[in-house]
Amino acid sequence: GAGVSQSPRYKVAKRGQDVALRCDPISGHVSLFWYQQALGQGPEFLTYFQNEAQLDKSGLPSDRFFAERPEGSVSTLKIQRTQKEDSAVYLCASSLGFWGQDQMNTEAFFGQGTRLTVV
């Protein structure tokens, strides 16, 4: 597709349920980021992939959060045993990636996000 696609757009989960959020980045984009945006707050970094390699997962809030990108394109963010504090919009962004000092390749393209509500 022409842009970054995320699914589902909305997800309601019961506390304790596992959820999986999908991100289809722009074709050919090397870098893929997941961000979490709580209501009224700015997005917070969760994790970063360069192709299939997860190079940074320092933002994942707990070991209940797991992300993968096995073939270097589609990525899935999985949250196990959801808690109410997991309620947020989960944003995926992709970029061409960067090569040396070529800063233009860091421009990020965002999906519409998945709004997760844990009840």
Place this chain on the structure above:
Amino acid sequence: KNEVEQSPQNLTAQEGEFITINCSYSVGISALHWLQQHPGGGIVSLFMLSSGKKKHGRLIATINIQEKHSSLHITASHPRDSAVYICAVTGGATNKLIFGTGTLLAVQP
């Protein structure tokens, strides 16, 4: 203290007014981004800049690397400009975005 600070947090303007949103950062960066987010909508990249000034339509973004400060200007503001404007910086090995808390702009007709 946040690594990226924006001001003001909220801004109400009358249609036609000139608007300025400010961003200061405290970390080394490779680029600074201005992003727009409409309620319930995704995030759209407006500008990415590492020096000087960029202009796109009624939007102008400037950055002063020495002072670690950037401004986003909107000329002849219009109600459709109402949105959250977010300043973010990239740097480090992964070029992840570090976001400011955003400025909620409401332009009244």
